[in-house]
Amino acid sequence: MLDINNKLQEIKDNNLYREIRYLSKPQDKITVIDGKKVLLMSSNNYLGLCNNxxxxxxxxxxxxxxxxxxxxxxxxxxxxxxxxxxxxxxxxxxxxxxxxxxxxxxxxxxxxxxxxxxxxxxxxxxxxxxxxxxxxxxxxxxxxxxxxxxxxxxxxxxxxxxxxxxxxxxxxxxxxxxxxxxxxxxxxxxxxxxxxxxxxxxxxxxxxxxxxxxxxxxxxxxxxxxxxxxxxxxxxxxxxxxxxxxxxxxxxxxxxxxxxxxxxxxxxxxxxxxxxxxxxxxDNSLILKLQNNIEYLCRGLRLIGYEVDSKSPIIPIMIGEEDKALKFSKSLLDEGIYIPAIRYPTVKKGYAILRITVMATHDYEDLDFVINKINEVKNKTM
Ligand SMILES: Cc1ncc(COP(=O)(O)O)c(C=O)c1O
Known part of the structure; x- marks a missing residue:
């Protein structure tokens, strides 16, 4: 057991410890995670069909x-x-x-x-x-x-x-x-x-x-x-x-x-x-809406200084150090937006990202809110 305990401690010491978060509402753009109502910006439910x-x-x-x-x-x-x-x-x-x-x-x-x-x-x-x-x-x-x-x-x-x-x-x-x-x-x-x-x-x-x-x-x-x-x-x-x-x-x-x-x-x-x-x-309207949202969000993120040009709903923001990514993600959560920090072993050590994903069910108001909050948090914490 000592070996496992040591390995677990090492994970914690390196800011790589992960915990499961629990949803108590459907996987929609607004949901409840660990009891907190959030705007979900990290789901793979790209077309909103989970709860259709x-x-x-x-x-x-x-x-x-x-x-x-x-x-x-x-x-x-x-x-x-x-x-x-x-x-x-x-x-x-x-x-x-x-x-x-x-x-x-x-x-x-x-x-x-x-x-x-x-x-x-x-x-x-x-x-x-x-x-x-x-x-x-x-x-x-x-x-x-x-x-x-x-x-x-x-x-x-x-x-x-x-x-x-x-x-x-x-x-x-x-x-x-x-x-x-x-x-x-x-x-x-x-x-x-x-x-x-x-x-x-x-x-x-x-x-x-x-x-x-x-x-x-x-x-x-x-x-x-x-x-x-x-x-x-x-x-x-x-x-x-x-x-x-x-x-x-x-x-x-x-x-x-x-x-x-x-x-x-x-x-x-x-x-x-x-x-x-x-x-x-x-009817391909959900797909076209998703593709339009991807363009809209990338454009908005570029305006606040991020070099993003994704053709898919996955829009990563490179942060680098694990503790910085965790802090960024936590500050967004305090503002009611859920974007987890993705760390090793999902990405390389020292290359932590915020993995933003967009859905067809988001509207421009949601995306503007996200862009503004990311900008605010960036200016406060980076
Ligand atoms: C590229 C890729 N392939 C395969 C999988 C596995 O799919 P599933 O979640 O259905 O196991 C995932 C994600 O989960 C993925 O991102």
């Missing part, structure tokens, strides 16, 4: 029809007609032959990368990829080669420098902390030239980028072999997915351990996700 009435009704209908738990794993008794309907919907939305639902995006990355990449694979992975990609790579038998963040020249050099039989390039499309977007057209070009597969994680891109919110393949109009995503962000539900051609999906059904060895998602969350896809497929 139609989505909630779809889940209520599902619980009445099917009950709560799925009761089995996907290959035994846990797959319902709703799982099939959602997989078909996702495949159509992403213009792919097939899709497969996992229990979350983390398990999708873990299960897909580790199933595909045997010992003959070289995996070329962006240095800022999400932890679930990193862990999927580690769990696979492939040789991992890390390239500099979003640096296609470095990627190409590393691809050229290695001799491999089979290879894959894996990248987030929208990076979860920096909010920037991978240079996917160049990545696809390199992949074609050197006969590599491409795997793109559209967790923060689905329902977000592209006029119809279809994610990176729409945004860049290019072909990606395998797309992973989550239903827990813009889709407002829970679950992960992978899309690709029919054989990729069939193979994963048979070999992906996180798909096979876990109880299927509840019909309740699946039904909610179906309803979310229906909403965004019938």
């Amino acid at each position: 009435n139609k989505v909630k009704q779809a889940s209520i209908d599902a619980i009445n029809k099917y009950g709560l738990g799925s009761g089995g794993s996907r290959l035994t008794t846990g797959s319902y007609d709703l799982h099939k309907e959602l997989e078909e919907k996702i495949a159509k939305f992403k213009n792919c032959e097939g899709a497969l639902i996992f229990n979350n995006g983390y398990m999708a990355n873990l299960g897909v990368i580790s199933a595909i990449c045997d010992e003959e694979y070289y995996i070329f992975s962006d240095e800022l990829n999400h932890a679930s990609i990193i862990d999927g790579c580690k769990l696979s038998k492939g040789k991992i080669v890390i390239y500099k963040h979003n640096d296609v020249n470095d990627l190409k050099e590393k691809v050229k420098a290695n001799k491999f039989k089979k290879g894959i390039i894996v990248t987030d499309s929208v990076f979860s902390m920096d909010g920037d977007i991978a240079n996917i057209p160049e990545i696809v070009k390199i992949a074609k030239e050197y006969n590599l597969l491409t795997l793109v994680d559209d967790a923060h891109a689905t329902g977000v980028i592209g006029k119809l919110g279809k994610g990176s393949s729409e945004y860049f109009n290019c072909d990606i072999d395998i797309t992973v995503g989550t239903l827990s962000k813009a889709i407002g539900s829970e679950g992960g997915f992978v899309c690709g051609n029919k054989n990729v999906i069939d193979f994963l059904k048979n070999r992906s351990r996180s798909f096979i060895f876990s109880t299927a998602l509840s019909p309740v969350v699946i039904s909610g996700a179906i309803s979310s896809f229906d909403i965004i497929q019938n």
Whole structure:
């Protein structure tokens, strides 16, 4: 126990200690966290669908029809007609032959990368990829080669420098902390030239980028072999997915351990996700509103001195030292705005950020309030 106690103390001494905060109201722009009413500026509920009435009704209908738990794993008794309907919907939305639902995006990355990449694979992975990609790579038998963040020249050099039989390039499309977007057209070009597969994680891109919110393949109009995503962000539900051609999906059904060895998602969350896809497929106004809000907030933050130009709802403000980031976040909370300080191990030590996210449900008044308060706190504390 002494070892654990020492490690815990070290975390505290370095301002890296984290505590869970509890919400007692829905995940909306105004919510209640640890008993305090706040304007939420850090949610991944980008389109506000977590608390959408139609989505909630779809889940209520599902619980009445099917009950709560799925009761089995996907290959035994846990797959319902709703799982099939959602997989078909996702495949159509992403213009792919097939899709497969996992229990979350983390398990999708873990299960897909580790199933595909045997010992003959070289995996070329962006240095800022999400932890679930990193862990999927580690769990696979492939040789991992890390390239500099979003640096296609470095990627190409590393691809050229290695001799491999089979290879894959894996990248987030929208990076979860920096909010920037991978240079996917160049990545696809390199992949074609050197006969590599491409795997793109559209967790923060689905329902977000592209006029119809279809994610990176729409945004860049290019072909990606395998797309992973989550239903827990813009889709407002829970679950992960992978899309690709029919054989990729069939193979994963048979070999992906996180798909096979876990109880299927509840019909309740699946039904909610179906309803979310229906909403965004019938009408892209929420997506356009989100994109407009991103532009508005970036413009306002530039006017108070921050060099931000995000095309995604993730707008990081670099603070650096962990204690400064904590203080900044605390001062904003005192003003009624919730933007957590993101610290190691999510970002590098000494590179703490305030990770602002914007939602379609924010209006200009909310965003102006945030810009003014950030300016005030900056002038007081920095
Ligand atoms: C880029 C990225 N991939 C995957 C995940 C995991 O998705 P989930 O929360 O559904 O496990 C996340 C965030 O949670 C993410 O940011």
